[in-house]
Amino acid sequence: MYISARERSILTLIVKQNDGIPLSDIAKSLEVSTRTIQRDLKGIEDILAEFNLSLKKSINGFGVVGNLDDRVNLMSFLGTLDHEEYTPEERQVVLLSHLLHVREPVKLYALANELNVTVATVSNDLIKVEKWLNQFQLTLIKKRGYGVEVVGDEVIIRRALSKLISENLNEDYFYQILSGVEEEQTAISRVVLKRLMHYVDLATVKKVKDTIDKWRITLVEEMVDSSYVGLIVHVTLAIERLKQGERIELRGEYLDSLQTYKEFALAKSLADELEKVMDIQIPDEEVGYISMHLRAVKWMNQKEEVLEGSDLQLAVTVKKFIDEVGKELNLSLADDALYQGLVAHLKPAMYRMSQRMKIHNPLLEKIKDDYAELFHAVKTVAKRIFHSLDIPDEEIGFLVMHFGSVLEIRRKKAELKALVICSSGIGSSKLLASRLNKEFPEITMLKNASLFELGQFQLNEYDLVISTVPLQGVDHYFHVKPFLSKDEVQTIRNYLDNVLTEKAVVWKENALQPKKGTAPPYSQHFFKVVGDINEDIQFILQQFEVKDLKPDILENNLAYLCKSYQEKKMIDSYQEVLSALLEREKLGGLAIPGTTLALFHTRHRQIKQPFFSVYDLQEPLLRRGMDNQSILVKRILILLAPEEFAEHRLALMSYISALIIESESTIQLFEQEEEIEIKQFLANQFKTYLQDIFEKEWTT
Known part of the structure; x- marks a missing residue:
């Protein structure tokens, strides 16, 4: 079967889009007219038919109808072709x-x-x-x-x-x-x-x-x-x-x-x-x-013997380079591994640059994104210290990796405790906690709490206090959006790098080991905890649904949903729960940045059972996002929990909210998949959640 380069590109685009892709987007991606794409569609239909697939046109554009195995077979076939035409x-x-x-x-x-x-x-x-x-x-x-x-x-x-x-x-x-x-x-x-x-x-x-x-x-x-x-x-x-x-x-x-x-x-x-x-x-x-x-070659286990001449000059320059980068970041970067690594890297690198020999750095864009401030500091200092050389960004990227590895090791050795506060304690706080875990791996203990629980905590026991709502009478904390912005991440990073990564590390290995002669701490309470969580899991899966909402304003649809929850005896007063959901949105946007999802969540005394479900809007709506920007929402997620809810049961609800943004694949799942796929995913994750509980109980 002959497939042209353009047909291959069109197929790749539409097979990957579950919701469909507009004709204009296909044409723009391939730099041709929509008329050209329309002419190609007949050939696309013939190719799809060979793999038991068909072309689907919807209001969202063009997509493919067929089972997953046939889609995989088509993509595998496209990957094996020898092409006579080129993109x-x-x-x-x-x-x-x-x-x-x-x-x-x-x-x-x-x-x-x-x-x-x-x-x-x-x-x-x-x-x-x-x-x-x-x-x-x-x-x-x-x-x-x-x-x-x-x-x-x-x-x-x-x-x-x-x-x-x-x-x-x-x-x-x-x-x-x-x-x-x-x-x-x-x-x-x-x-x-x-x-x-x-x-x-x-x-x-x-x-x-x-x-x-x-x-x-x-x-x-x-x-x-x-x-x-x-x-x-x-x-x-x-x-x-x-x-x-x-x-x-x-x-x-x-x-x-x-x-x-x-x-x-x-x-x-x-x-x-x-x-x-x-x-x-x-x-x-x-x-x-x-x-x-x-x-310009790099050698295995390369170490430089700094003795005299150019080697000694390079050694002095590297020390100055490290000190100057430290001043830019307001950090002490004195580290023998960093020094040795930079000396070994810079000797061939400086020769490459002096001879204008190009180097490829496949991680450059990721380095720029993940270490934006460090990249800027290293680039600024490098151009000042090595002023006679034209240093490309590819080389800067490799230098940043040396500095970054030292900072990462230093951060991982720090055992930091953080307290995360939000108004309800189940939705926004867990979303925030997930971002914190991802951005700051040095935080080894992270506690979520609602605003009304704040008085129960000794804030001076925590290295970091972060809140999505203003706190009265608290001297030092970070007031942030639930979905951390890049600026907020950088502010917290500066604080941790400047203050906390210098703290002495005290490993408490004895405290982590069971006492001699004691049995694993299994008890009646443990089995009650597991029983409660298992009961909640069963109820959530039993009631879970992915359902289309009527074409109406969102407030009316929320009222309809709350009434249905009351009819199912999951809540007592639908008016109070509805009011709580709408008030929660006023406190801070509920649309998740970078997605088409909005997570409506609350804890309330009128809620009797934990609940989670997904609903499709007939017409996308602009809603306020967690970053205070307007976001086009296509699906809403409802997450409810009783106000008086045991901590171990509340943790399960927080776990659900974290799953939503765990990765690009989970975001796509909650954005696009149907009830059976999401329900199966939740069941698998709940199984893992329970296994982790047993494992922690066994090993502590």
Whole structure:
């Protein structure tokens, strides 16, 4: 069966959307017109039919009807295809590979024919290709009647090729190819590999690998995997370019300086072996080029002996670097592991930067997101300390990882206690607690409480007091939204880093071990606790429903639901419970940021039984979110508990609210799935919850 690249992309989009995706969104994603997508839909229907699936059109757009196994089979099949057509990203990678390898003008129509697209499409792709080349100071020449050509120094051309490969070909897949076992890999990597092999014979790659493997046996130290793969690619490209007559040119004085380093001798010994195996002459300039790569290699268990000269200067610079970052963050960062790690990292890194050798950091965006303030501090100080170097964000990201690992270890060693306060104690407080657990793993004991329970606690026993409502007479606490904003997370983080991570750690191992001669503390009370929780679980699952609400304002629908709860004897006065739910929303928004859900929850004396259910709105409504922003809500969740409820029973209700935002997959579950799927999920989670209770009782 032939499936075009666009059909593949359309199928991938609609199969993943349970609620449907609008035609305009599909067209926008694929950068084509809606008319083009409409023409493709007939072919999409035929392909779906082959997998016992069908195309569904609803008010939300297009989706797929069929069971999960058939969907999985379709997605698996799409992943195995060899494509003759390319997505825009694939086309740009193919164009880059072609233009970097062919050092002569290429006509636009020839590129268009090869890619099976129009000349206009190629011209548009070349705009993005040119931006990618600019980072290497390479020039893309485009002239009418002349064609397209990349112009630049051969050293830079090879660096660009290495960067292109490293961005799209991971180490695991590279090993698979060399071993002849090609397993699943992203489509973009297959395209890059195919194009690389068009210009580089696989047999050459294997010969280079085998030669490097034999040469590595003679080395005292072992290089890390990423450097090993990089060296294979680096040398293979050098040999292929030599065969094509493209030689490196290095200034005499620069080549002389390279020969003074130990890496040149290593490069020379490798070149001698390659000459025998490949039957090729490798000039000194190429040996110098290989030595440049070896100087930037990372070695296993790399430790720097700081003795004199450049090493001593680097050591002093690293100490200053650590101190300055500490001042930026108002922290003491003195740590021997951090110092040793940075010295080992920066020696090859500084050489890479001085030679403008590009490096790929696949974790860069996550590092920027997770360590925003640290990234800013490290970048600011690095540019000040290493002012003579142009430091890319990729290198900054690796430096941040060194600092971040030390901070994480320090945080994990701190045993901190936190008290979380909200008006009801079951909904917002648990949502907040979940965020705190995720953002601050150093908090090892976290207690939830309602506002009217505040007087029962000695606040000075807690390292941190956080509340979703204003507290009277409390000297120091953090007043936050139930769904912590990034600014609030950063404020709390600063407090913990500046004050609490310096506290002495006292491990209380004896207190955690059972006393000698005592039996595990099973008692009648324990079994009552389990019995209560089991009873609540059974009632919640029995009453749980996912139900459509009538097209009406939300307040009327809530009134209808509360009346139904009263009829089922779960509450006494529906008016009072309704009023409590609406008042709770006025205290702070109930819509969950980043979702289409709103969690209406309360504890009240008129509530007799714990309850949880999900309801679909006929028309989405804008409601106030926990971050005080307006959020489009499609589903509401109702969570109710009696006002006088034992702590162990209240904990179960809090557990339910935490499940909702536990992960992206649970959010999607509560946003999209039907009653049977959510009910089964809850049952499985409740089982785990009970097992944890037994396990804790057994081990404490």
